[in-house]
Every structure is written in C-alpha cells, then in structure tokens.
Amino acid sequence: MKRRPRAILLGSGQRARVMEAAEELRPHIKATLDLVAEDFTFEQDLSSFDADLVIVLGGDGSILQAARQMGERQIPVVGVNLGRLGFLADIQPGDFVGHLTELQKGEYRVLEHLMLSAEVFREGKRLAASIGLNELAVLGGPPYRIVNIDLYIDEEFATTYRCDGLIVSTPVGSTAHSLSAGGPILQKEVQAFVISPISPHTLTVRPVVDTADRMFELRVRDPNPSTAAVVDGNLLTTLLPEDCIRVTRSRSTFRMVQLPGRSYYRTLREKLGWGGVIEGSVGPIGG
Numbered sequence: 001m002k003r004r005p006r007a008i009l010l011g012s013g014q015r016a017r018v019m020e021a022a023e024e025l026r027p028h029i030k031a032t033l034d035l036v037a038e039d040f041t042f043e044q045d046l047s048s049f050d051a052d053l054v055i056v057l058g059g060d061g062s063i064l065q066a067a068r069q070m071g072e073r074q075i076p077v078v079g080v081n082l083g084r085l086g087f088l089a090d091i092q093p094g095d096f097v098g099h100l101t102e103l104q105k106g107e108y109r110v111l112e113h114l115m116l117s118a119e120v121f122r123e124g125k126r127l128a129a130s131i132g133l134n135e136l137a138v139l140g141g142p143p144y145r146i147v148n149i150d151l152y153i154d155e156e157f158a159t160t161y162r163c164d165g166l167i168v169s170t171p172v173g174s175t176a177h178s179l180s181a182g183g184p185i186l187q188k189e190v191q192a193f194v195i196s197p198i199s200p201h202t203l204t205v206r207p208v209v210d211t212a213d214r215m216f217e218l219r220v221r222d223p224n225p226s227t228a229a230v231v232d233g234n235l236l237t238t239l240l241p242e243d244c245i246r247v248t249r250s251r252s253t254f255r256m257v258q259l260p261g262r263s264y265y266r267t268l269r270e271k272l273g274w275g276g277v278i279e280g281s282v283g284p285i286g287g
Contacts, residue, residue, distance in 0.1 A: 003034075004032070004033055004034050004104060005033050005034070005052040005053055005103060005104060005106070006033070006034045006035075006036045006049075006050060006051045006052050006053070007029060007033040007034065007035055007036065007051060007052065007053045007054070007055055007103075008035075008036060008037045008038070008039070008046060008049060008051045008053070008054045008055070008075070009022065009026070009029065009035060009037070009038045009039075009055050009057070010038075010039050010040070010042065010054060010055065010056045010057070010058075010062070010065075010066050010069075011040050011056065011057035011058050011062060011082075012040065012042070012058055012062055012065075013040030013041060015058070015082070017082050018040070018057045018058055018062075018082055019040070021057050021080070021082055021093050022038075022040070022057055024093075025057075025080075025093070025096060025097065028097045028100060029055065029100065031100075032100040032101060032103070032104040033053070033100070033103065033104060036049050036050070036051055037049045037051070039069075042062075042065045042066070042068075042069050043069075044069075046069060046070050046073070046075070047071070047073050051075050052075070052076070053075065053076055053077075053078055053103065053257065054066060054070070054075045054076065054077045054078070055077075055078045055080065056077055056078070056079050056080065056089060057080050057082055058079075058080075058081075058082050058083055058089065059081060059082060059083015059084060059089055060079075060083060060087055060088045060089055060176075061083065061233070062079075062083070062089070063077060063079050063088045063089055063133075064133055064134060064232045064233065067115070067131075067133040067232075067254050068130075068131075068132075068133075068232060068234065071131065071252075072131070072251070072252050073252075074115075074252050074253060074254055074255050075255065076110045076255040076256070076257050077254070077255065077256055077257060078091065078103065078257045078259075079091060079256075080092075080093055080096050081093070087175055087176075087267060087272070088172070088256065090267050090270075091259065099259050102259055102260065103257075103259075107260065108257050108258060108259050108260070109257070109258045110255050110256070110257055110258070111188065111189065111255070111256045111257075111258050112189075112253040112254075112255060113133070113170070113171065113172050113188055113189070113253060113254040113255075113256060114170045114171060114172070114190075114191055114192075114212055114249065114250075114253065114254075115131050115132060115133055115170065115249075115250040115252055115253055115254050116131065116132045116135075116136060116168065116170055116193070116212075116247055116248070116249065116250055117129070117130075117131050117132075117247070117248050117249065117250040117251075118130050118131070118132060118136040118229065118231050118236060118245065118246070118247050119245070119246045120229055120236060120237050120239070120243055120244070120245050120246075121243065121244045121246065122240065122242070122243050122244075123242070127237055127243070128229070128236045128237040129236075130231045130234070130236055131231075131250045131252060132170070132173075132231040132232045132250075133170065133172055133173065133232060133254050134169065134170060134172060134173030134176050134177070134232045134233075135167050135168060135169040135170065135173040135176065135177055135178060135231070135232065136167070136168045136229065136230070136231050136236075136245065136247050137165060137166070137167045137168075137177060137198075137229070137230045137231075138165050138166045138167075138218055138220060138227070138228070138229055138230075138239070138245065139164075139165040139198075139227065139228055139230055140163075140164050140165050140223075140224055140227055141224050141225070141226030141227050141228060142224060142225070142226050143224060144164070144224075145224065146162050146163065146164065146201055147162075147163070147164070147165070147220055147221070147222060147223060147224065147227060148160055148161070148162055148220070148221040148222055149161045149163065149165075149166045149218055149219070149220050149221070150218070150219045150220075150221065151166075151195065151216065151217070151218060152216070152217040152218075152219075153210065153214050153215070153216055153217075154214050154215050155215070155217070160221075161197045161200060161205060162200065162201040162202065163197040163198055163199055163200040163201060163205070164198045164199040165197075165198035165199075166195065166196070166197055166198065166218060167181055167183070167194070167195070167196045167197075167198065168193055168194070168195055168216055168218075168247045169183060169193065169194040169195075169196060170193065170194075170212075171186035171187060171188045171189070171190045171192065171194075172188055172254065173194075173232075174186040174194050175268075175272065178194050178196045178207070181196045181197070181198050181199075181207075182196065182206075182207060183196035183207040184207060184209065185268070186209065187264060188264055191211065191212045191213070191249075192209050192210060192211055192212050193209070193210060193211075193212050193214075193216065193247070194207055194208070194209050195207060195208045195209075195210070195216070212249045213249065214248075215246060215247075215248050216246070216247040216248070217244055217245065217246050217247075218244070218245040218247070219242075219243070219244055219245070220239050220241065220243070221241060222241065223238075223239045223240065223241060223243075225238075226238060227239045229245050
C-alpha cells in the first residue's frame with residue numbers, strides 16, 4: 001500500500017486568523033496526509049524532518065519566511081492565502097480542503113524557481129551570507145542622501161548607479177519590490193536576474209535583465225551610516241565603503257506546488273490586475 005504524503009504545517013502564530021485557520025484545517029489535513037510537524041514561530045529546524053510537503057498558512061511574507069527557514073533543503077510548498085495579495089500563496093482557505101485529495105494522490109506539478117545567494121565580503125573575508133527567494137536590496141538608509149553603487153558583472157565594471165538603493169531580483173521577486181521600483185515582470189521559470197535602481201538620479205537609467213549564470217558584485221562608494229544589504233526584508237549587514245556584495249545563483253531552488261486550475265498568468269490577472277480592461281471601455285476584438 002502506498003504511504004500517505006508527509007506534511008509540515010507552518011504559519012505565523014502571532015496572527016489570530018492563522019491560528020484559527022490551523023484549528024479548522026488540521027483535522028482535514030490529518031485525514032488525508034501524515035502531519036509530521038507544526039511550527040508557528042518560523043524558528044524550528046526543518047532539516048530533521050522527512051517531509052514531502054510544507055503547507056504555509058499566511059501571505060507571501062510567510063512563504064518567504066518558510067523559504068528562509070528551509071535553507072538549502074527546500075521542500076515543495078503549498079501556500080494557503082491568509083494575507084492581502086497572495087501572489088505566491090494563491091489558494092484560498094475555502095478551496096484548500098477540496099485540493100487535499102489531489103495532494104494525497106500527487107496530482108500536482110512542482111515548479112522549480114530560481115533563488116539567489118548573497119554574500120558580503122569585507123577585507124577579503126566573508127562577513128555574511130544568505131539565500132533569498134525574492135531579492136537582494138542595497139538600501140541607502142538615513143540620512144537618506146543619494147549613494148553611488150558600482151556594479152560589476154563577471155568582474156567587469158558595468159556602471160555606477162546614483163540612486164536611493166539598488167535591487168537584484170529573482171523572477172519570483174520581480175512582482176515585489178522590484179516592480180514598485182519600475183522593474184519588469186519576469187515569468188517565474190525564467191533563469192535571470194533583474195537589476196532595478198530605486199529612484200535613480202539620471203532619467204536614462206533603466207532596469208536591466210541578465211542571465212542568472214553571471215556573478216553580480218555591488219560596491220557602495222559612500223554609504224550612509226545605516227546603508228545596508230537586505231535579503232527578502234531581513235537585514236544581512238550594514239555596509240562600509242570597501243565592502244563587496246556578491247550575488248549569484250543559489251544551488252537550491254524554491255519548489256512551489258501548482259495545483260490543477262492555477263496558472264501564472266491567471267495569478268497575474270487576478271492579483272495584480274494585469275491586462276485588465278477599465279470598466280466601461282471597449283473590450284478586445286472578439287470579446
């Protein structure tokens with residue numbers, strides 16, 4: 001007899017709605033899957049558990065926390081949206097129970113998404129490191145004056161950005177901070193990074209897309225006292241003038257469960273209003 005899939009249940013215990021959903025969904029999960037662990041603090045070491053799925057209750061921020069918590073050992077994630085946007089966590093709580101049989105039978109796809117590896121070097125020694133699902137951001141910080149950030153690609157000088165900050169984004173992160181900074185949307189399976197300046201001083205500066213197989217290095221010439229490298233909203237380290245931030249493709253990939261009836265472009269339409277027609281306007285030909 002085929003064994004039942006093993007699952008880990010994650011979420012933020014500080015949110016009442018998450019705990020309420022956990023109480024409501026737990027009996028249904030246990031009826032179809034083997035629940036091997038629960039963590040509502042995002043602090044437990046998941047590497048000790050042999051699991052097939054991670055069910056995350058919350059929004060996209062909770063999924064970012066789960067990806068960070070799993071580290072180099074990424075387990076396929078099922079996102080149940082209890083947040084606002086829910087671009088990654090796009091299954092609604094009311095629909096989740098109906099999908100449990102599909103999860104039990106393995107009737108789903110696992111999409112592999114690019115993650116980045118961010119390292120900071122000071123005087124030739126690695127000071128800090130992290131993997132990220134969304135982005136590495138260099139943020140100018142107080143006193144909020146423009147900073148000069150040199151970009152090197154495969155050790156070749158590319159350009160200097162005069163800006164409030166700079167984002168190196170994965171395709172998954174292209175719909176987050178990078179998008180708000182004017183960056184393009186990348187289809188999530190594209191193997192590339194987006195480099196997006198935040199409030200650049202020069203109008204000709206535009207976001208750049210390049211293959212993820214390159215090495216990107218950033219150096220802030222004149223950092224403010226609180227200029228920092230941040231990965232997926234978490235502080236990596238504050239920066240000094242000679243620090244080198246190196247971004248490369250991570251060996252790990254983020255693994256997202258895609259259930260039948262869901263697609264990337266459907267999510268763009270529903271969550272971001274992408275390609276929407278203004279009410280009262282003429283629709284597309286043949287519509």
